[in-house]
Amino acid sequence: MVSVNFRQAFATDHASITDLHVRVSSEAYADMLPQDYLANVMPGEKAKLWQRRLAPSVNPERLVITLAEVHSGLAGFACFVLDEETNFGTYLHNLYVDRSFQGKRLGLRLLIESISRFSEERWEEPVHLLTMRENYPARGFYDRLNGHVVEQKQNVMSRYPDVTFVRYQWPSARAMAANASNLGIPLREEDGR
Template identity: 25%
Template structure:
């Protein structure tokens, strides 16, 4: 498995993987009309936009094996001095193979180099118990709990997990 930097032409593949991941993880959380309706089109618009006009200091990494996109992670510096790990997804069917762990370690290591001294945080829906367990196993500290309001008109409780600056990172290469 190789970790690479995404390019503009990767947007649709990222959107398709993102949609498949949400459909699997959020079946019992998101309304069916959203998961089975506008989700893919929204993800395509979002990733095409992010790759066409990248956020300064941000990064989008892909996990690729023999030409297949297995996962991705997106990081963006925020005005509060932290870096948000805004997405971390492994292709359904490729979970349990270390894709998420590799991407997370890579993201933490990259942040330590590109944005030294900044904490990394993410937001995860409380009902996504598999992801919550993954982040806790990988050293994330629960630092907040709140409600996430989706522009589509629904709201769900979420946790924030943080990896403080200086958190040891093993097996990361950039």
């Protein structure tokens, strides 16, 4: 098994995060979003997003960004946004794993590593995310994690109103981490809280 190092993201990571985000999105959404958007618009949007998120002026208390690195570089990342759409709980905005590491439980490990960085209070708050309704591989992953679909919505991407998103929610970060653990990724003792 390949050795994986999990760590917090820094400003110097924005290019590698952007590259992985664009590459995995282009593959995953090839049949869901217009090719022009994926090839010509999305790369610039994601570059700006990660420069903004990793800027020195950003309050580190509003984001938990965890990277999974292997000897060859970035294998995946997770980003929880702590102050967005809080009426549903803590927002898992991004979970991306390089294709060569998909199906190897790296996504589960990223979730557990990220949640382990939460404050005690946040462990008890709900967790939610949005994914495209037709993104069946991601939905299968979230279904196996016992996420519940609590909402469907359109127009999240105003340029493409025919895209429908579903919102998954878990009763707490603790429940999400326990579900990941039940799928074969043990919680460290200090993560059991």
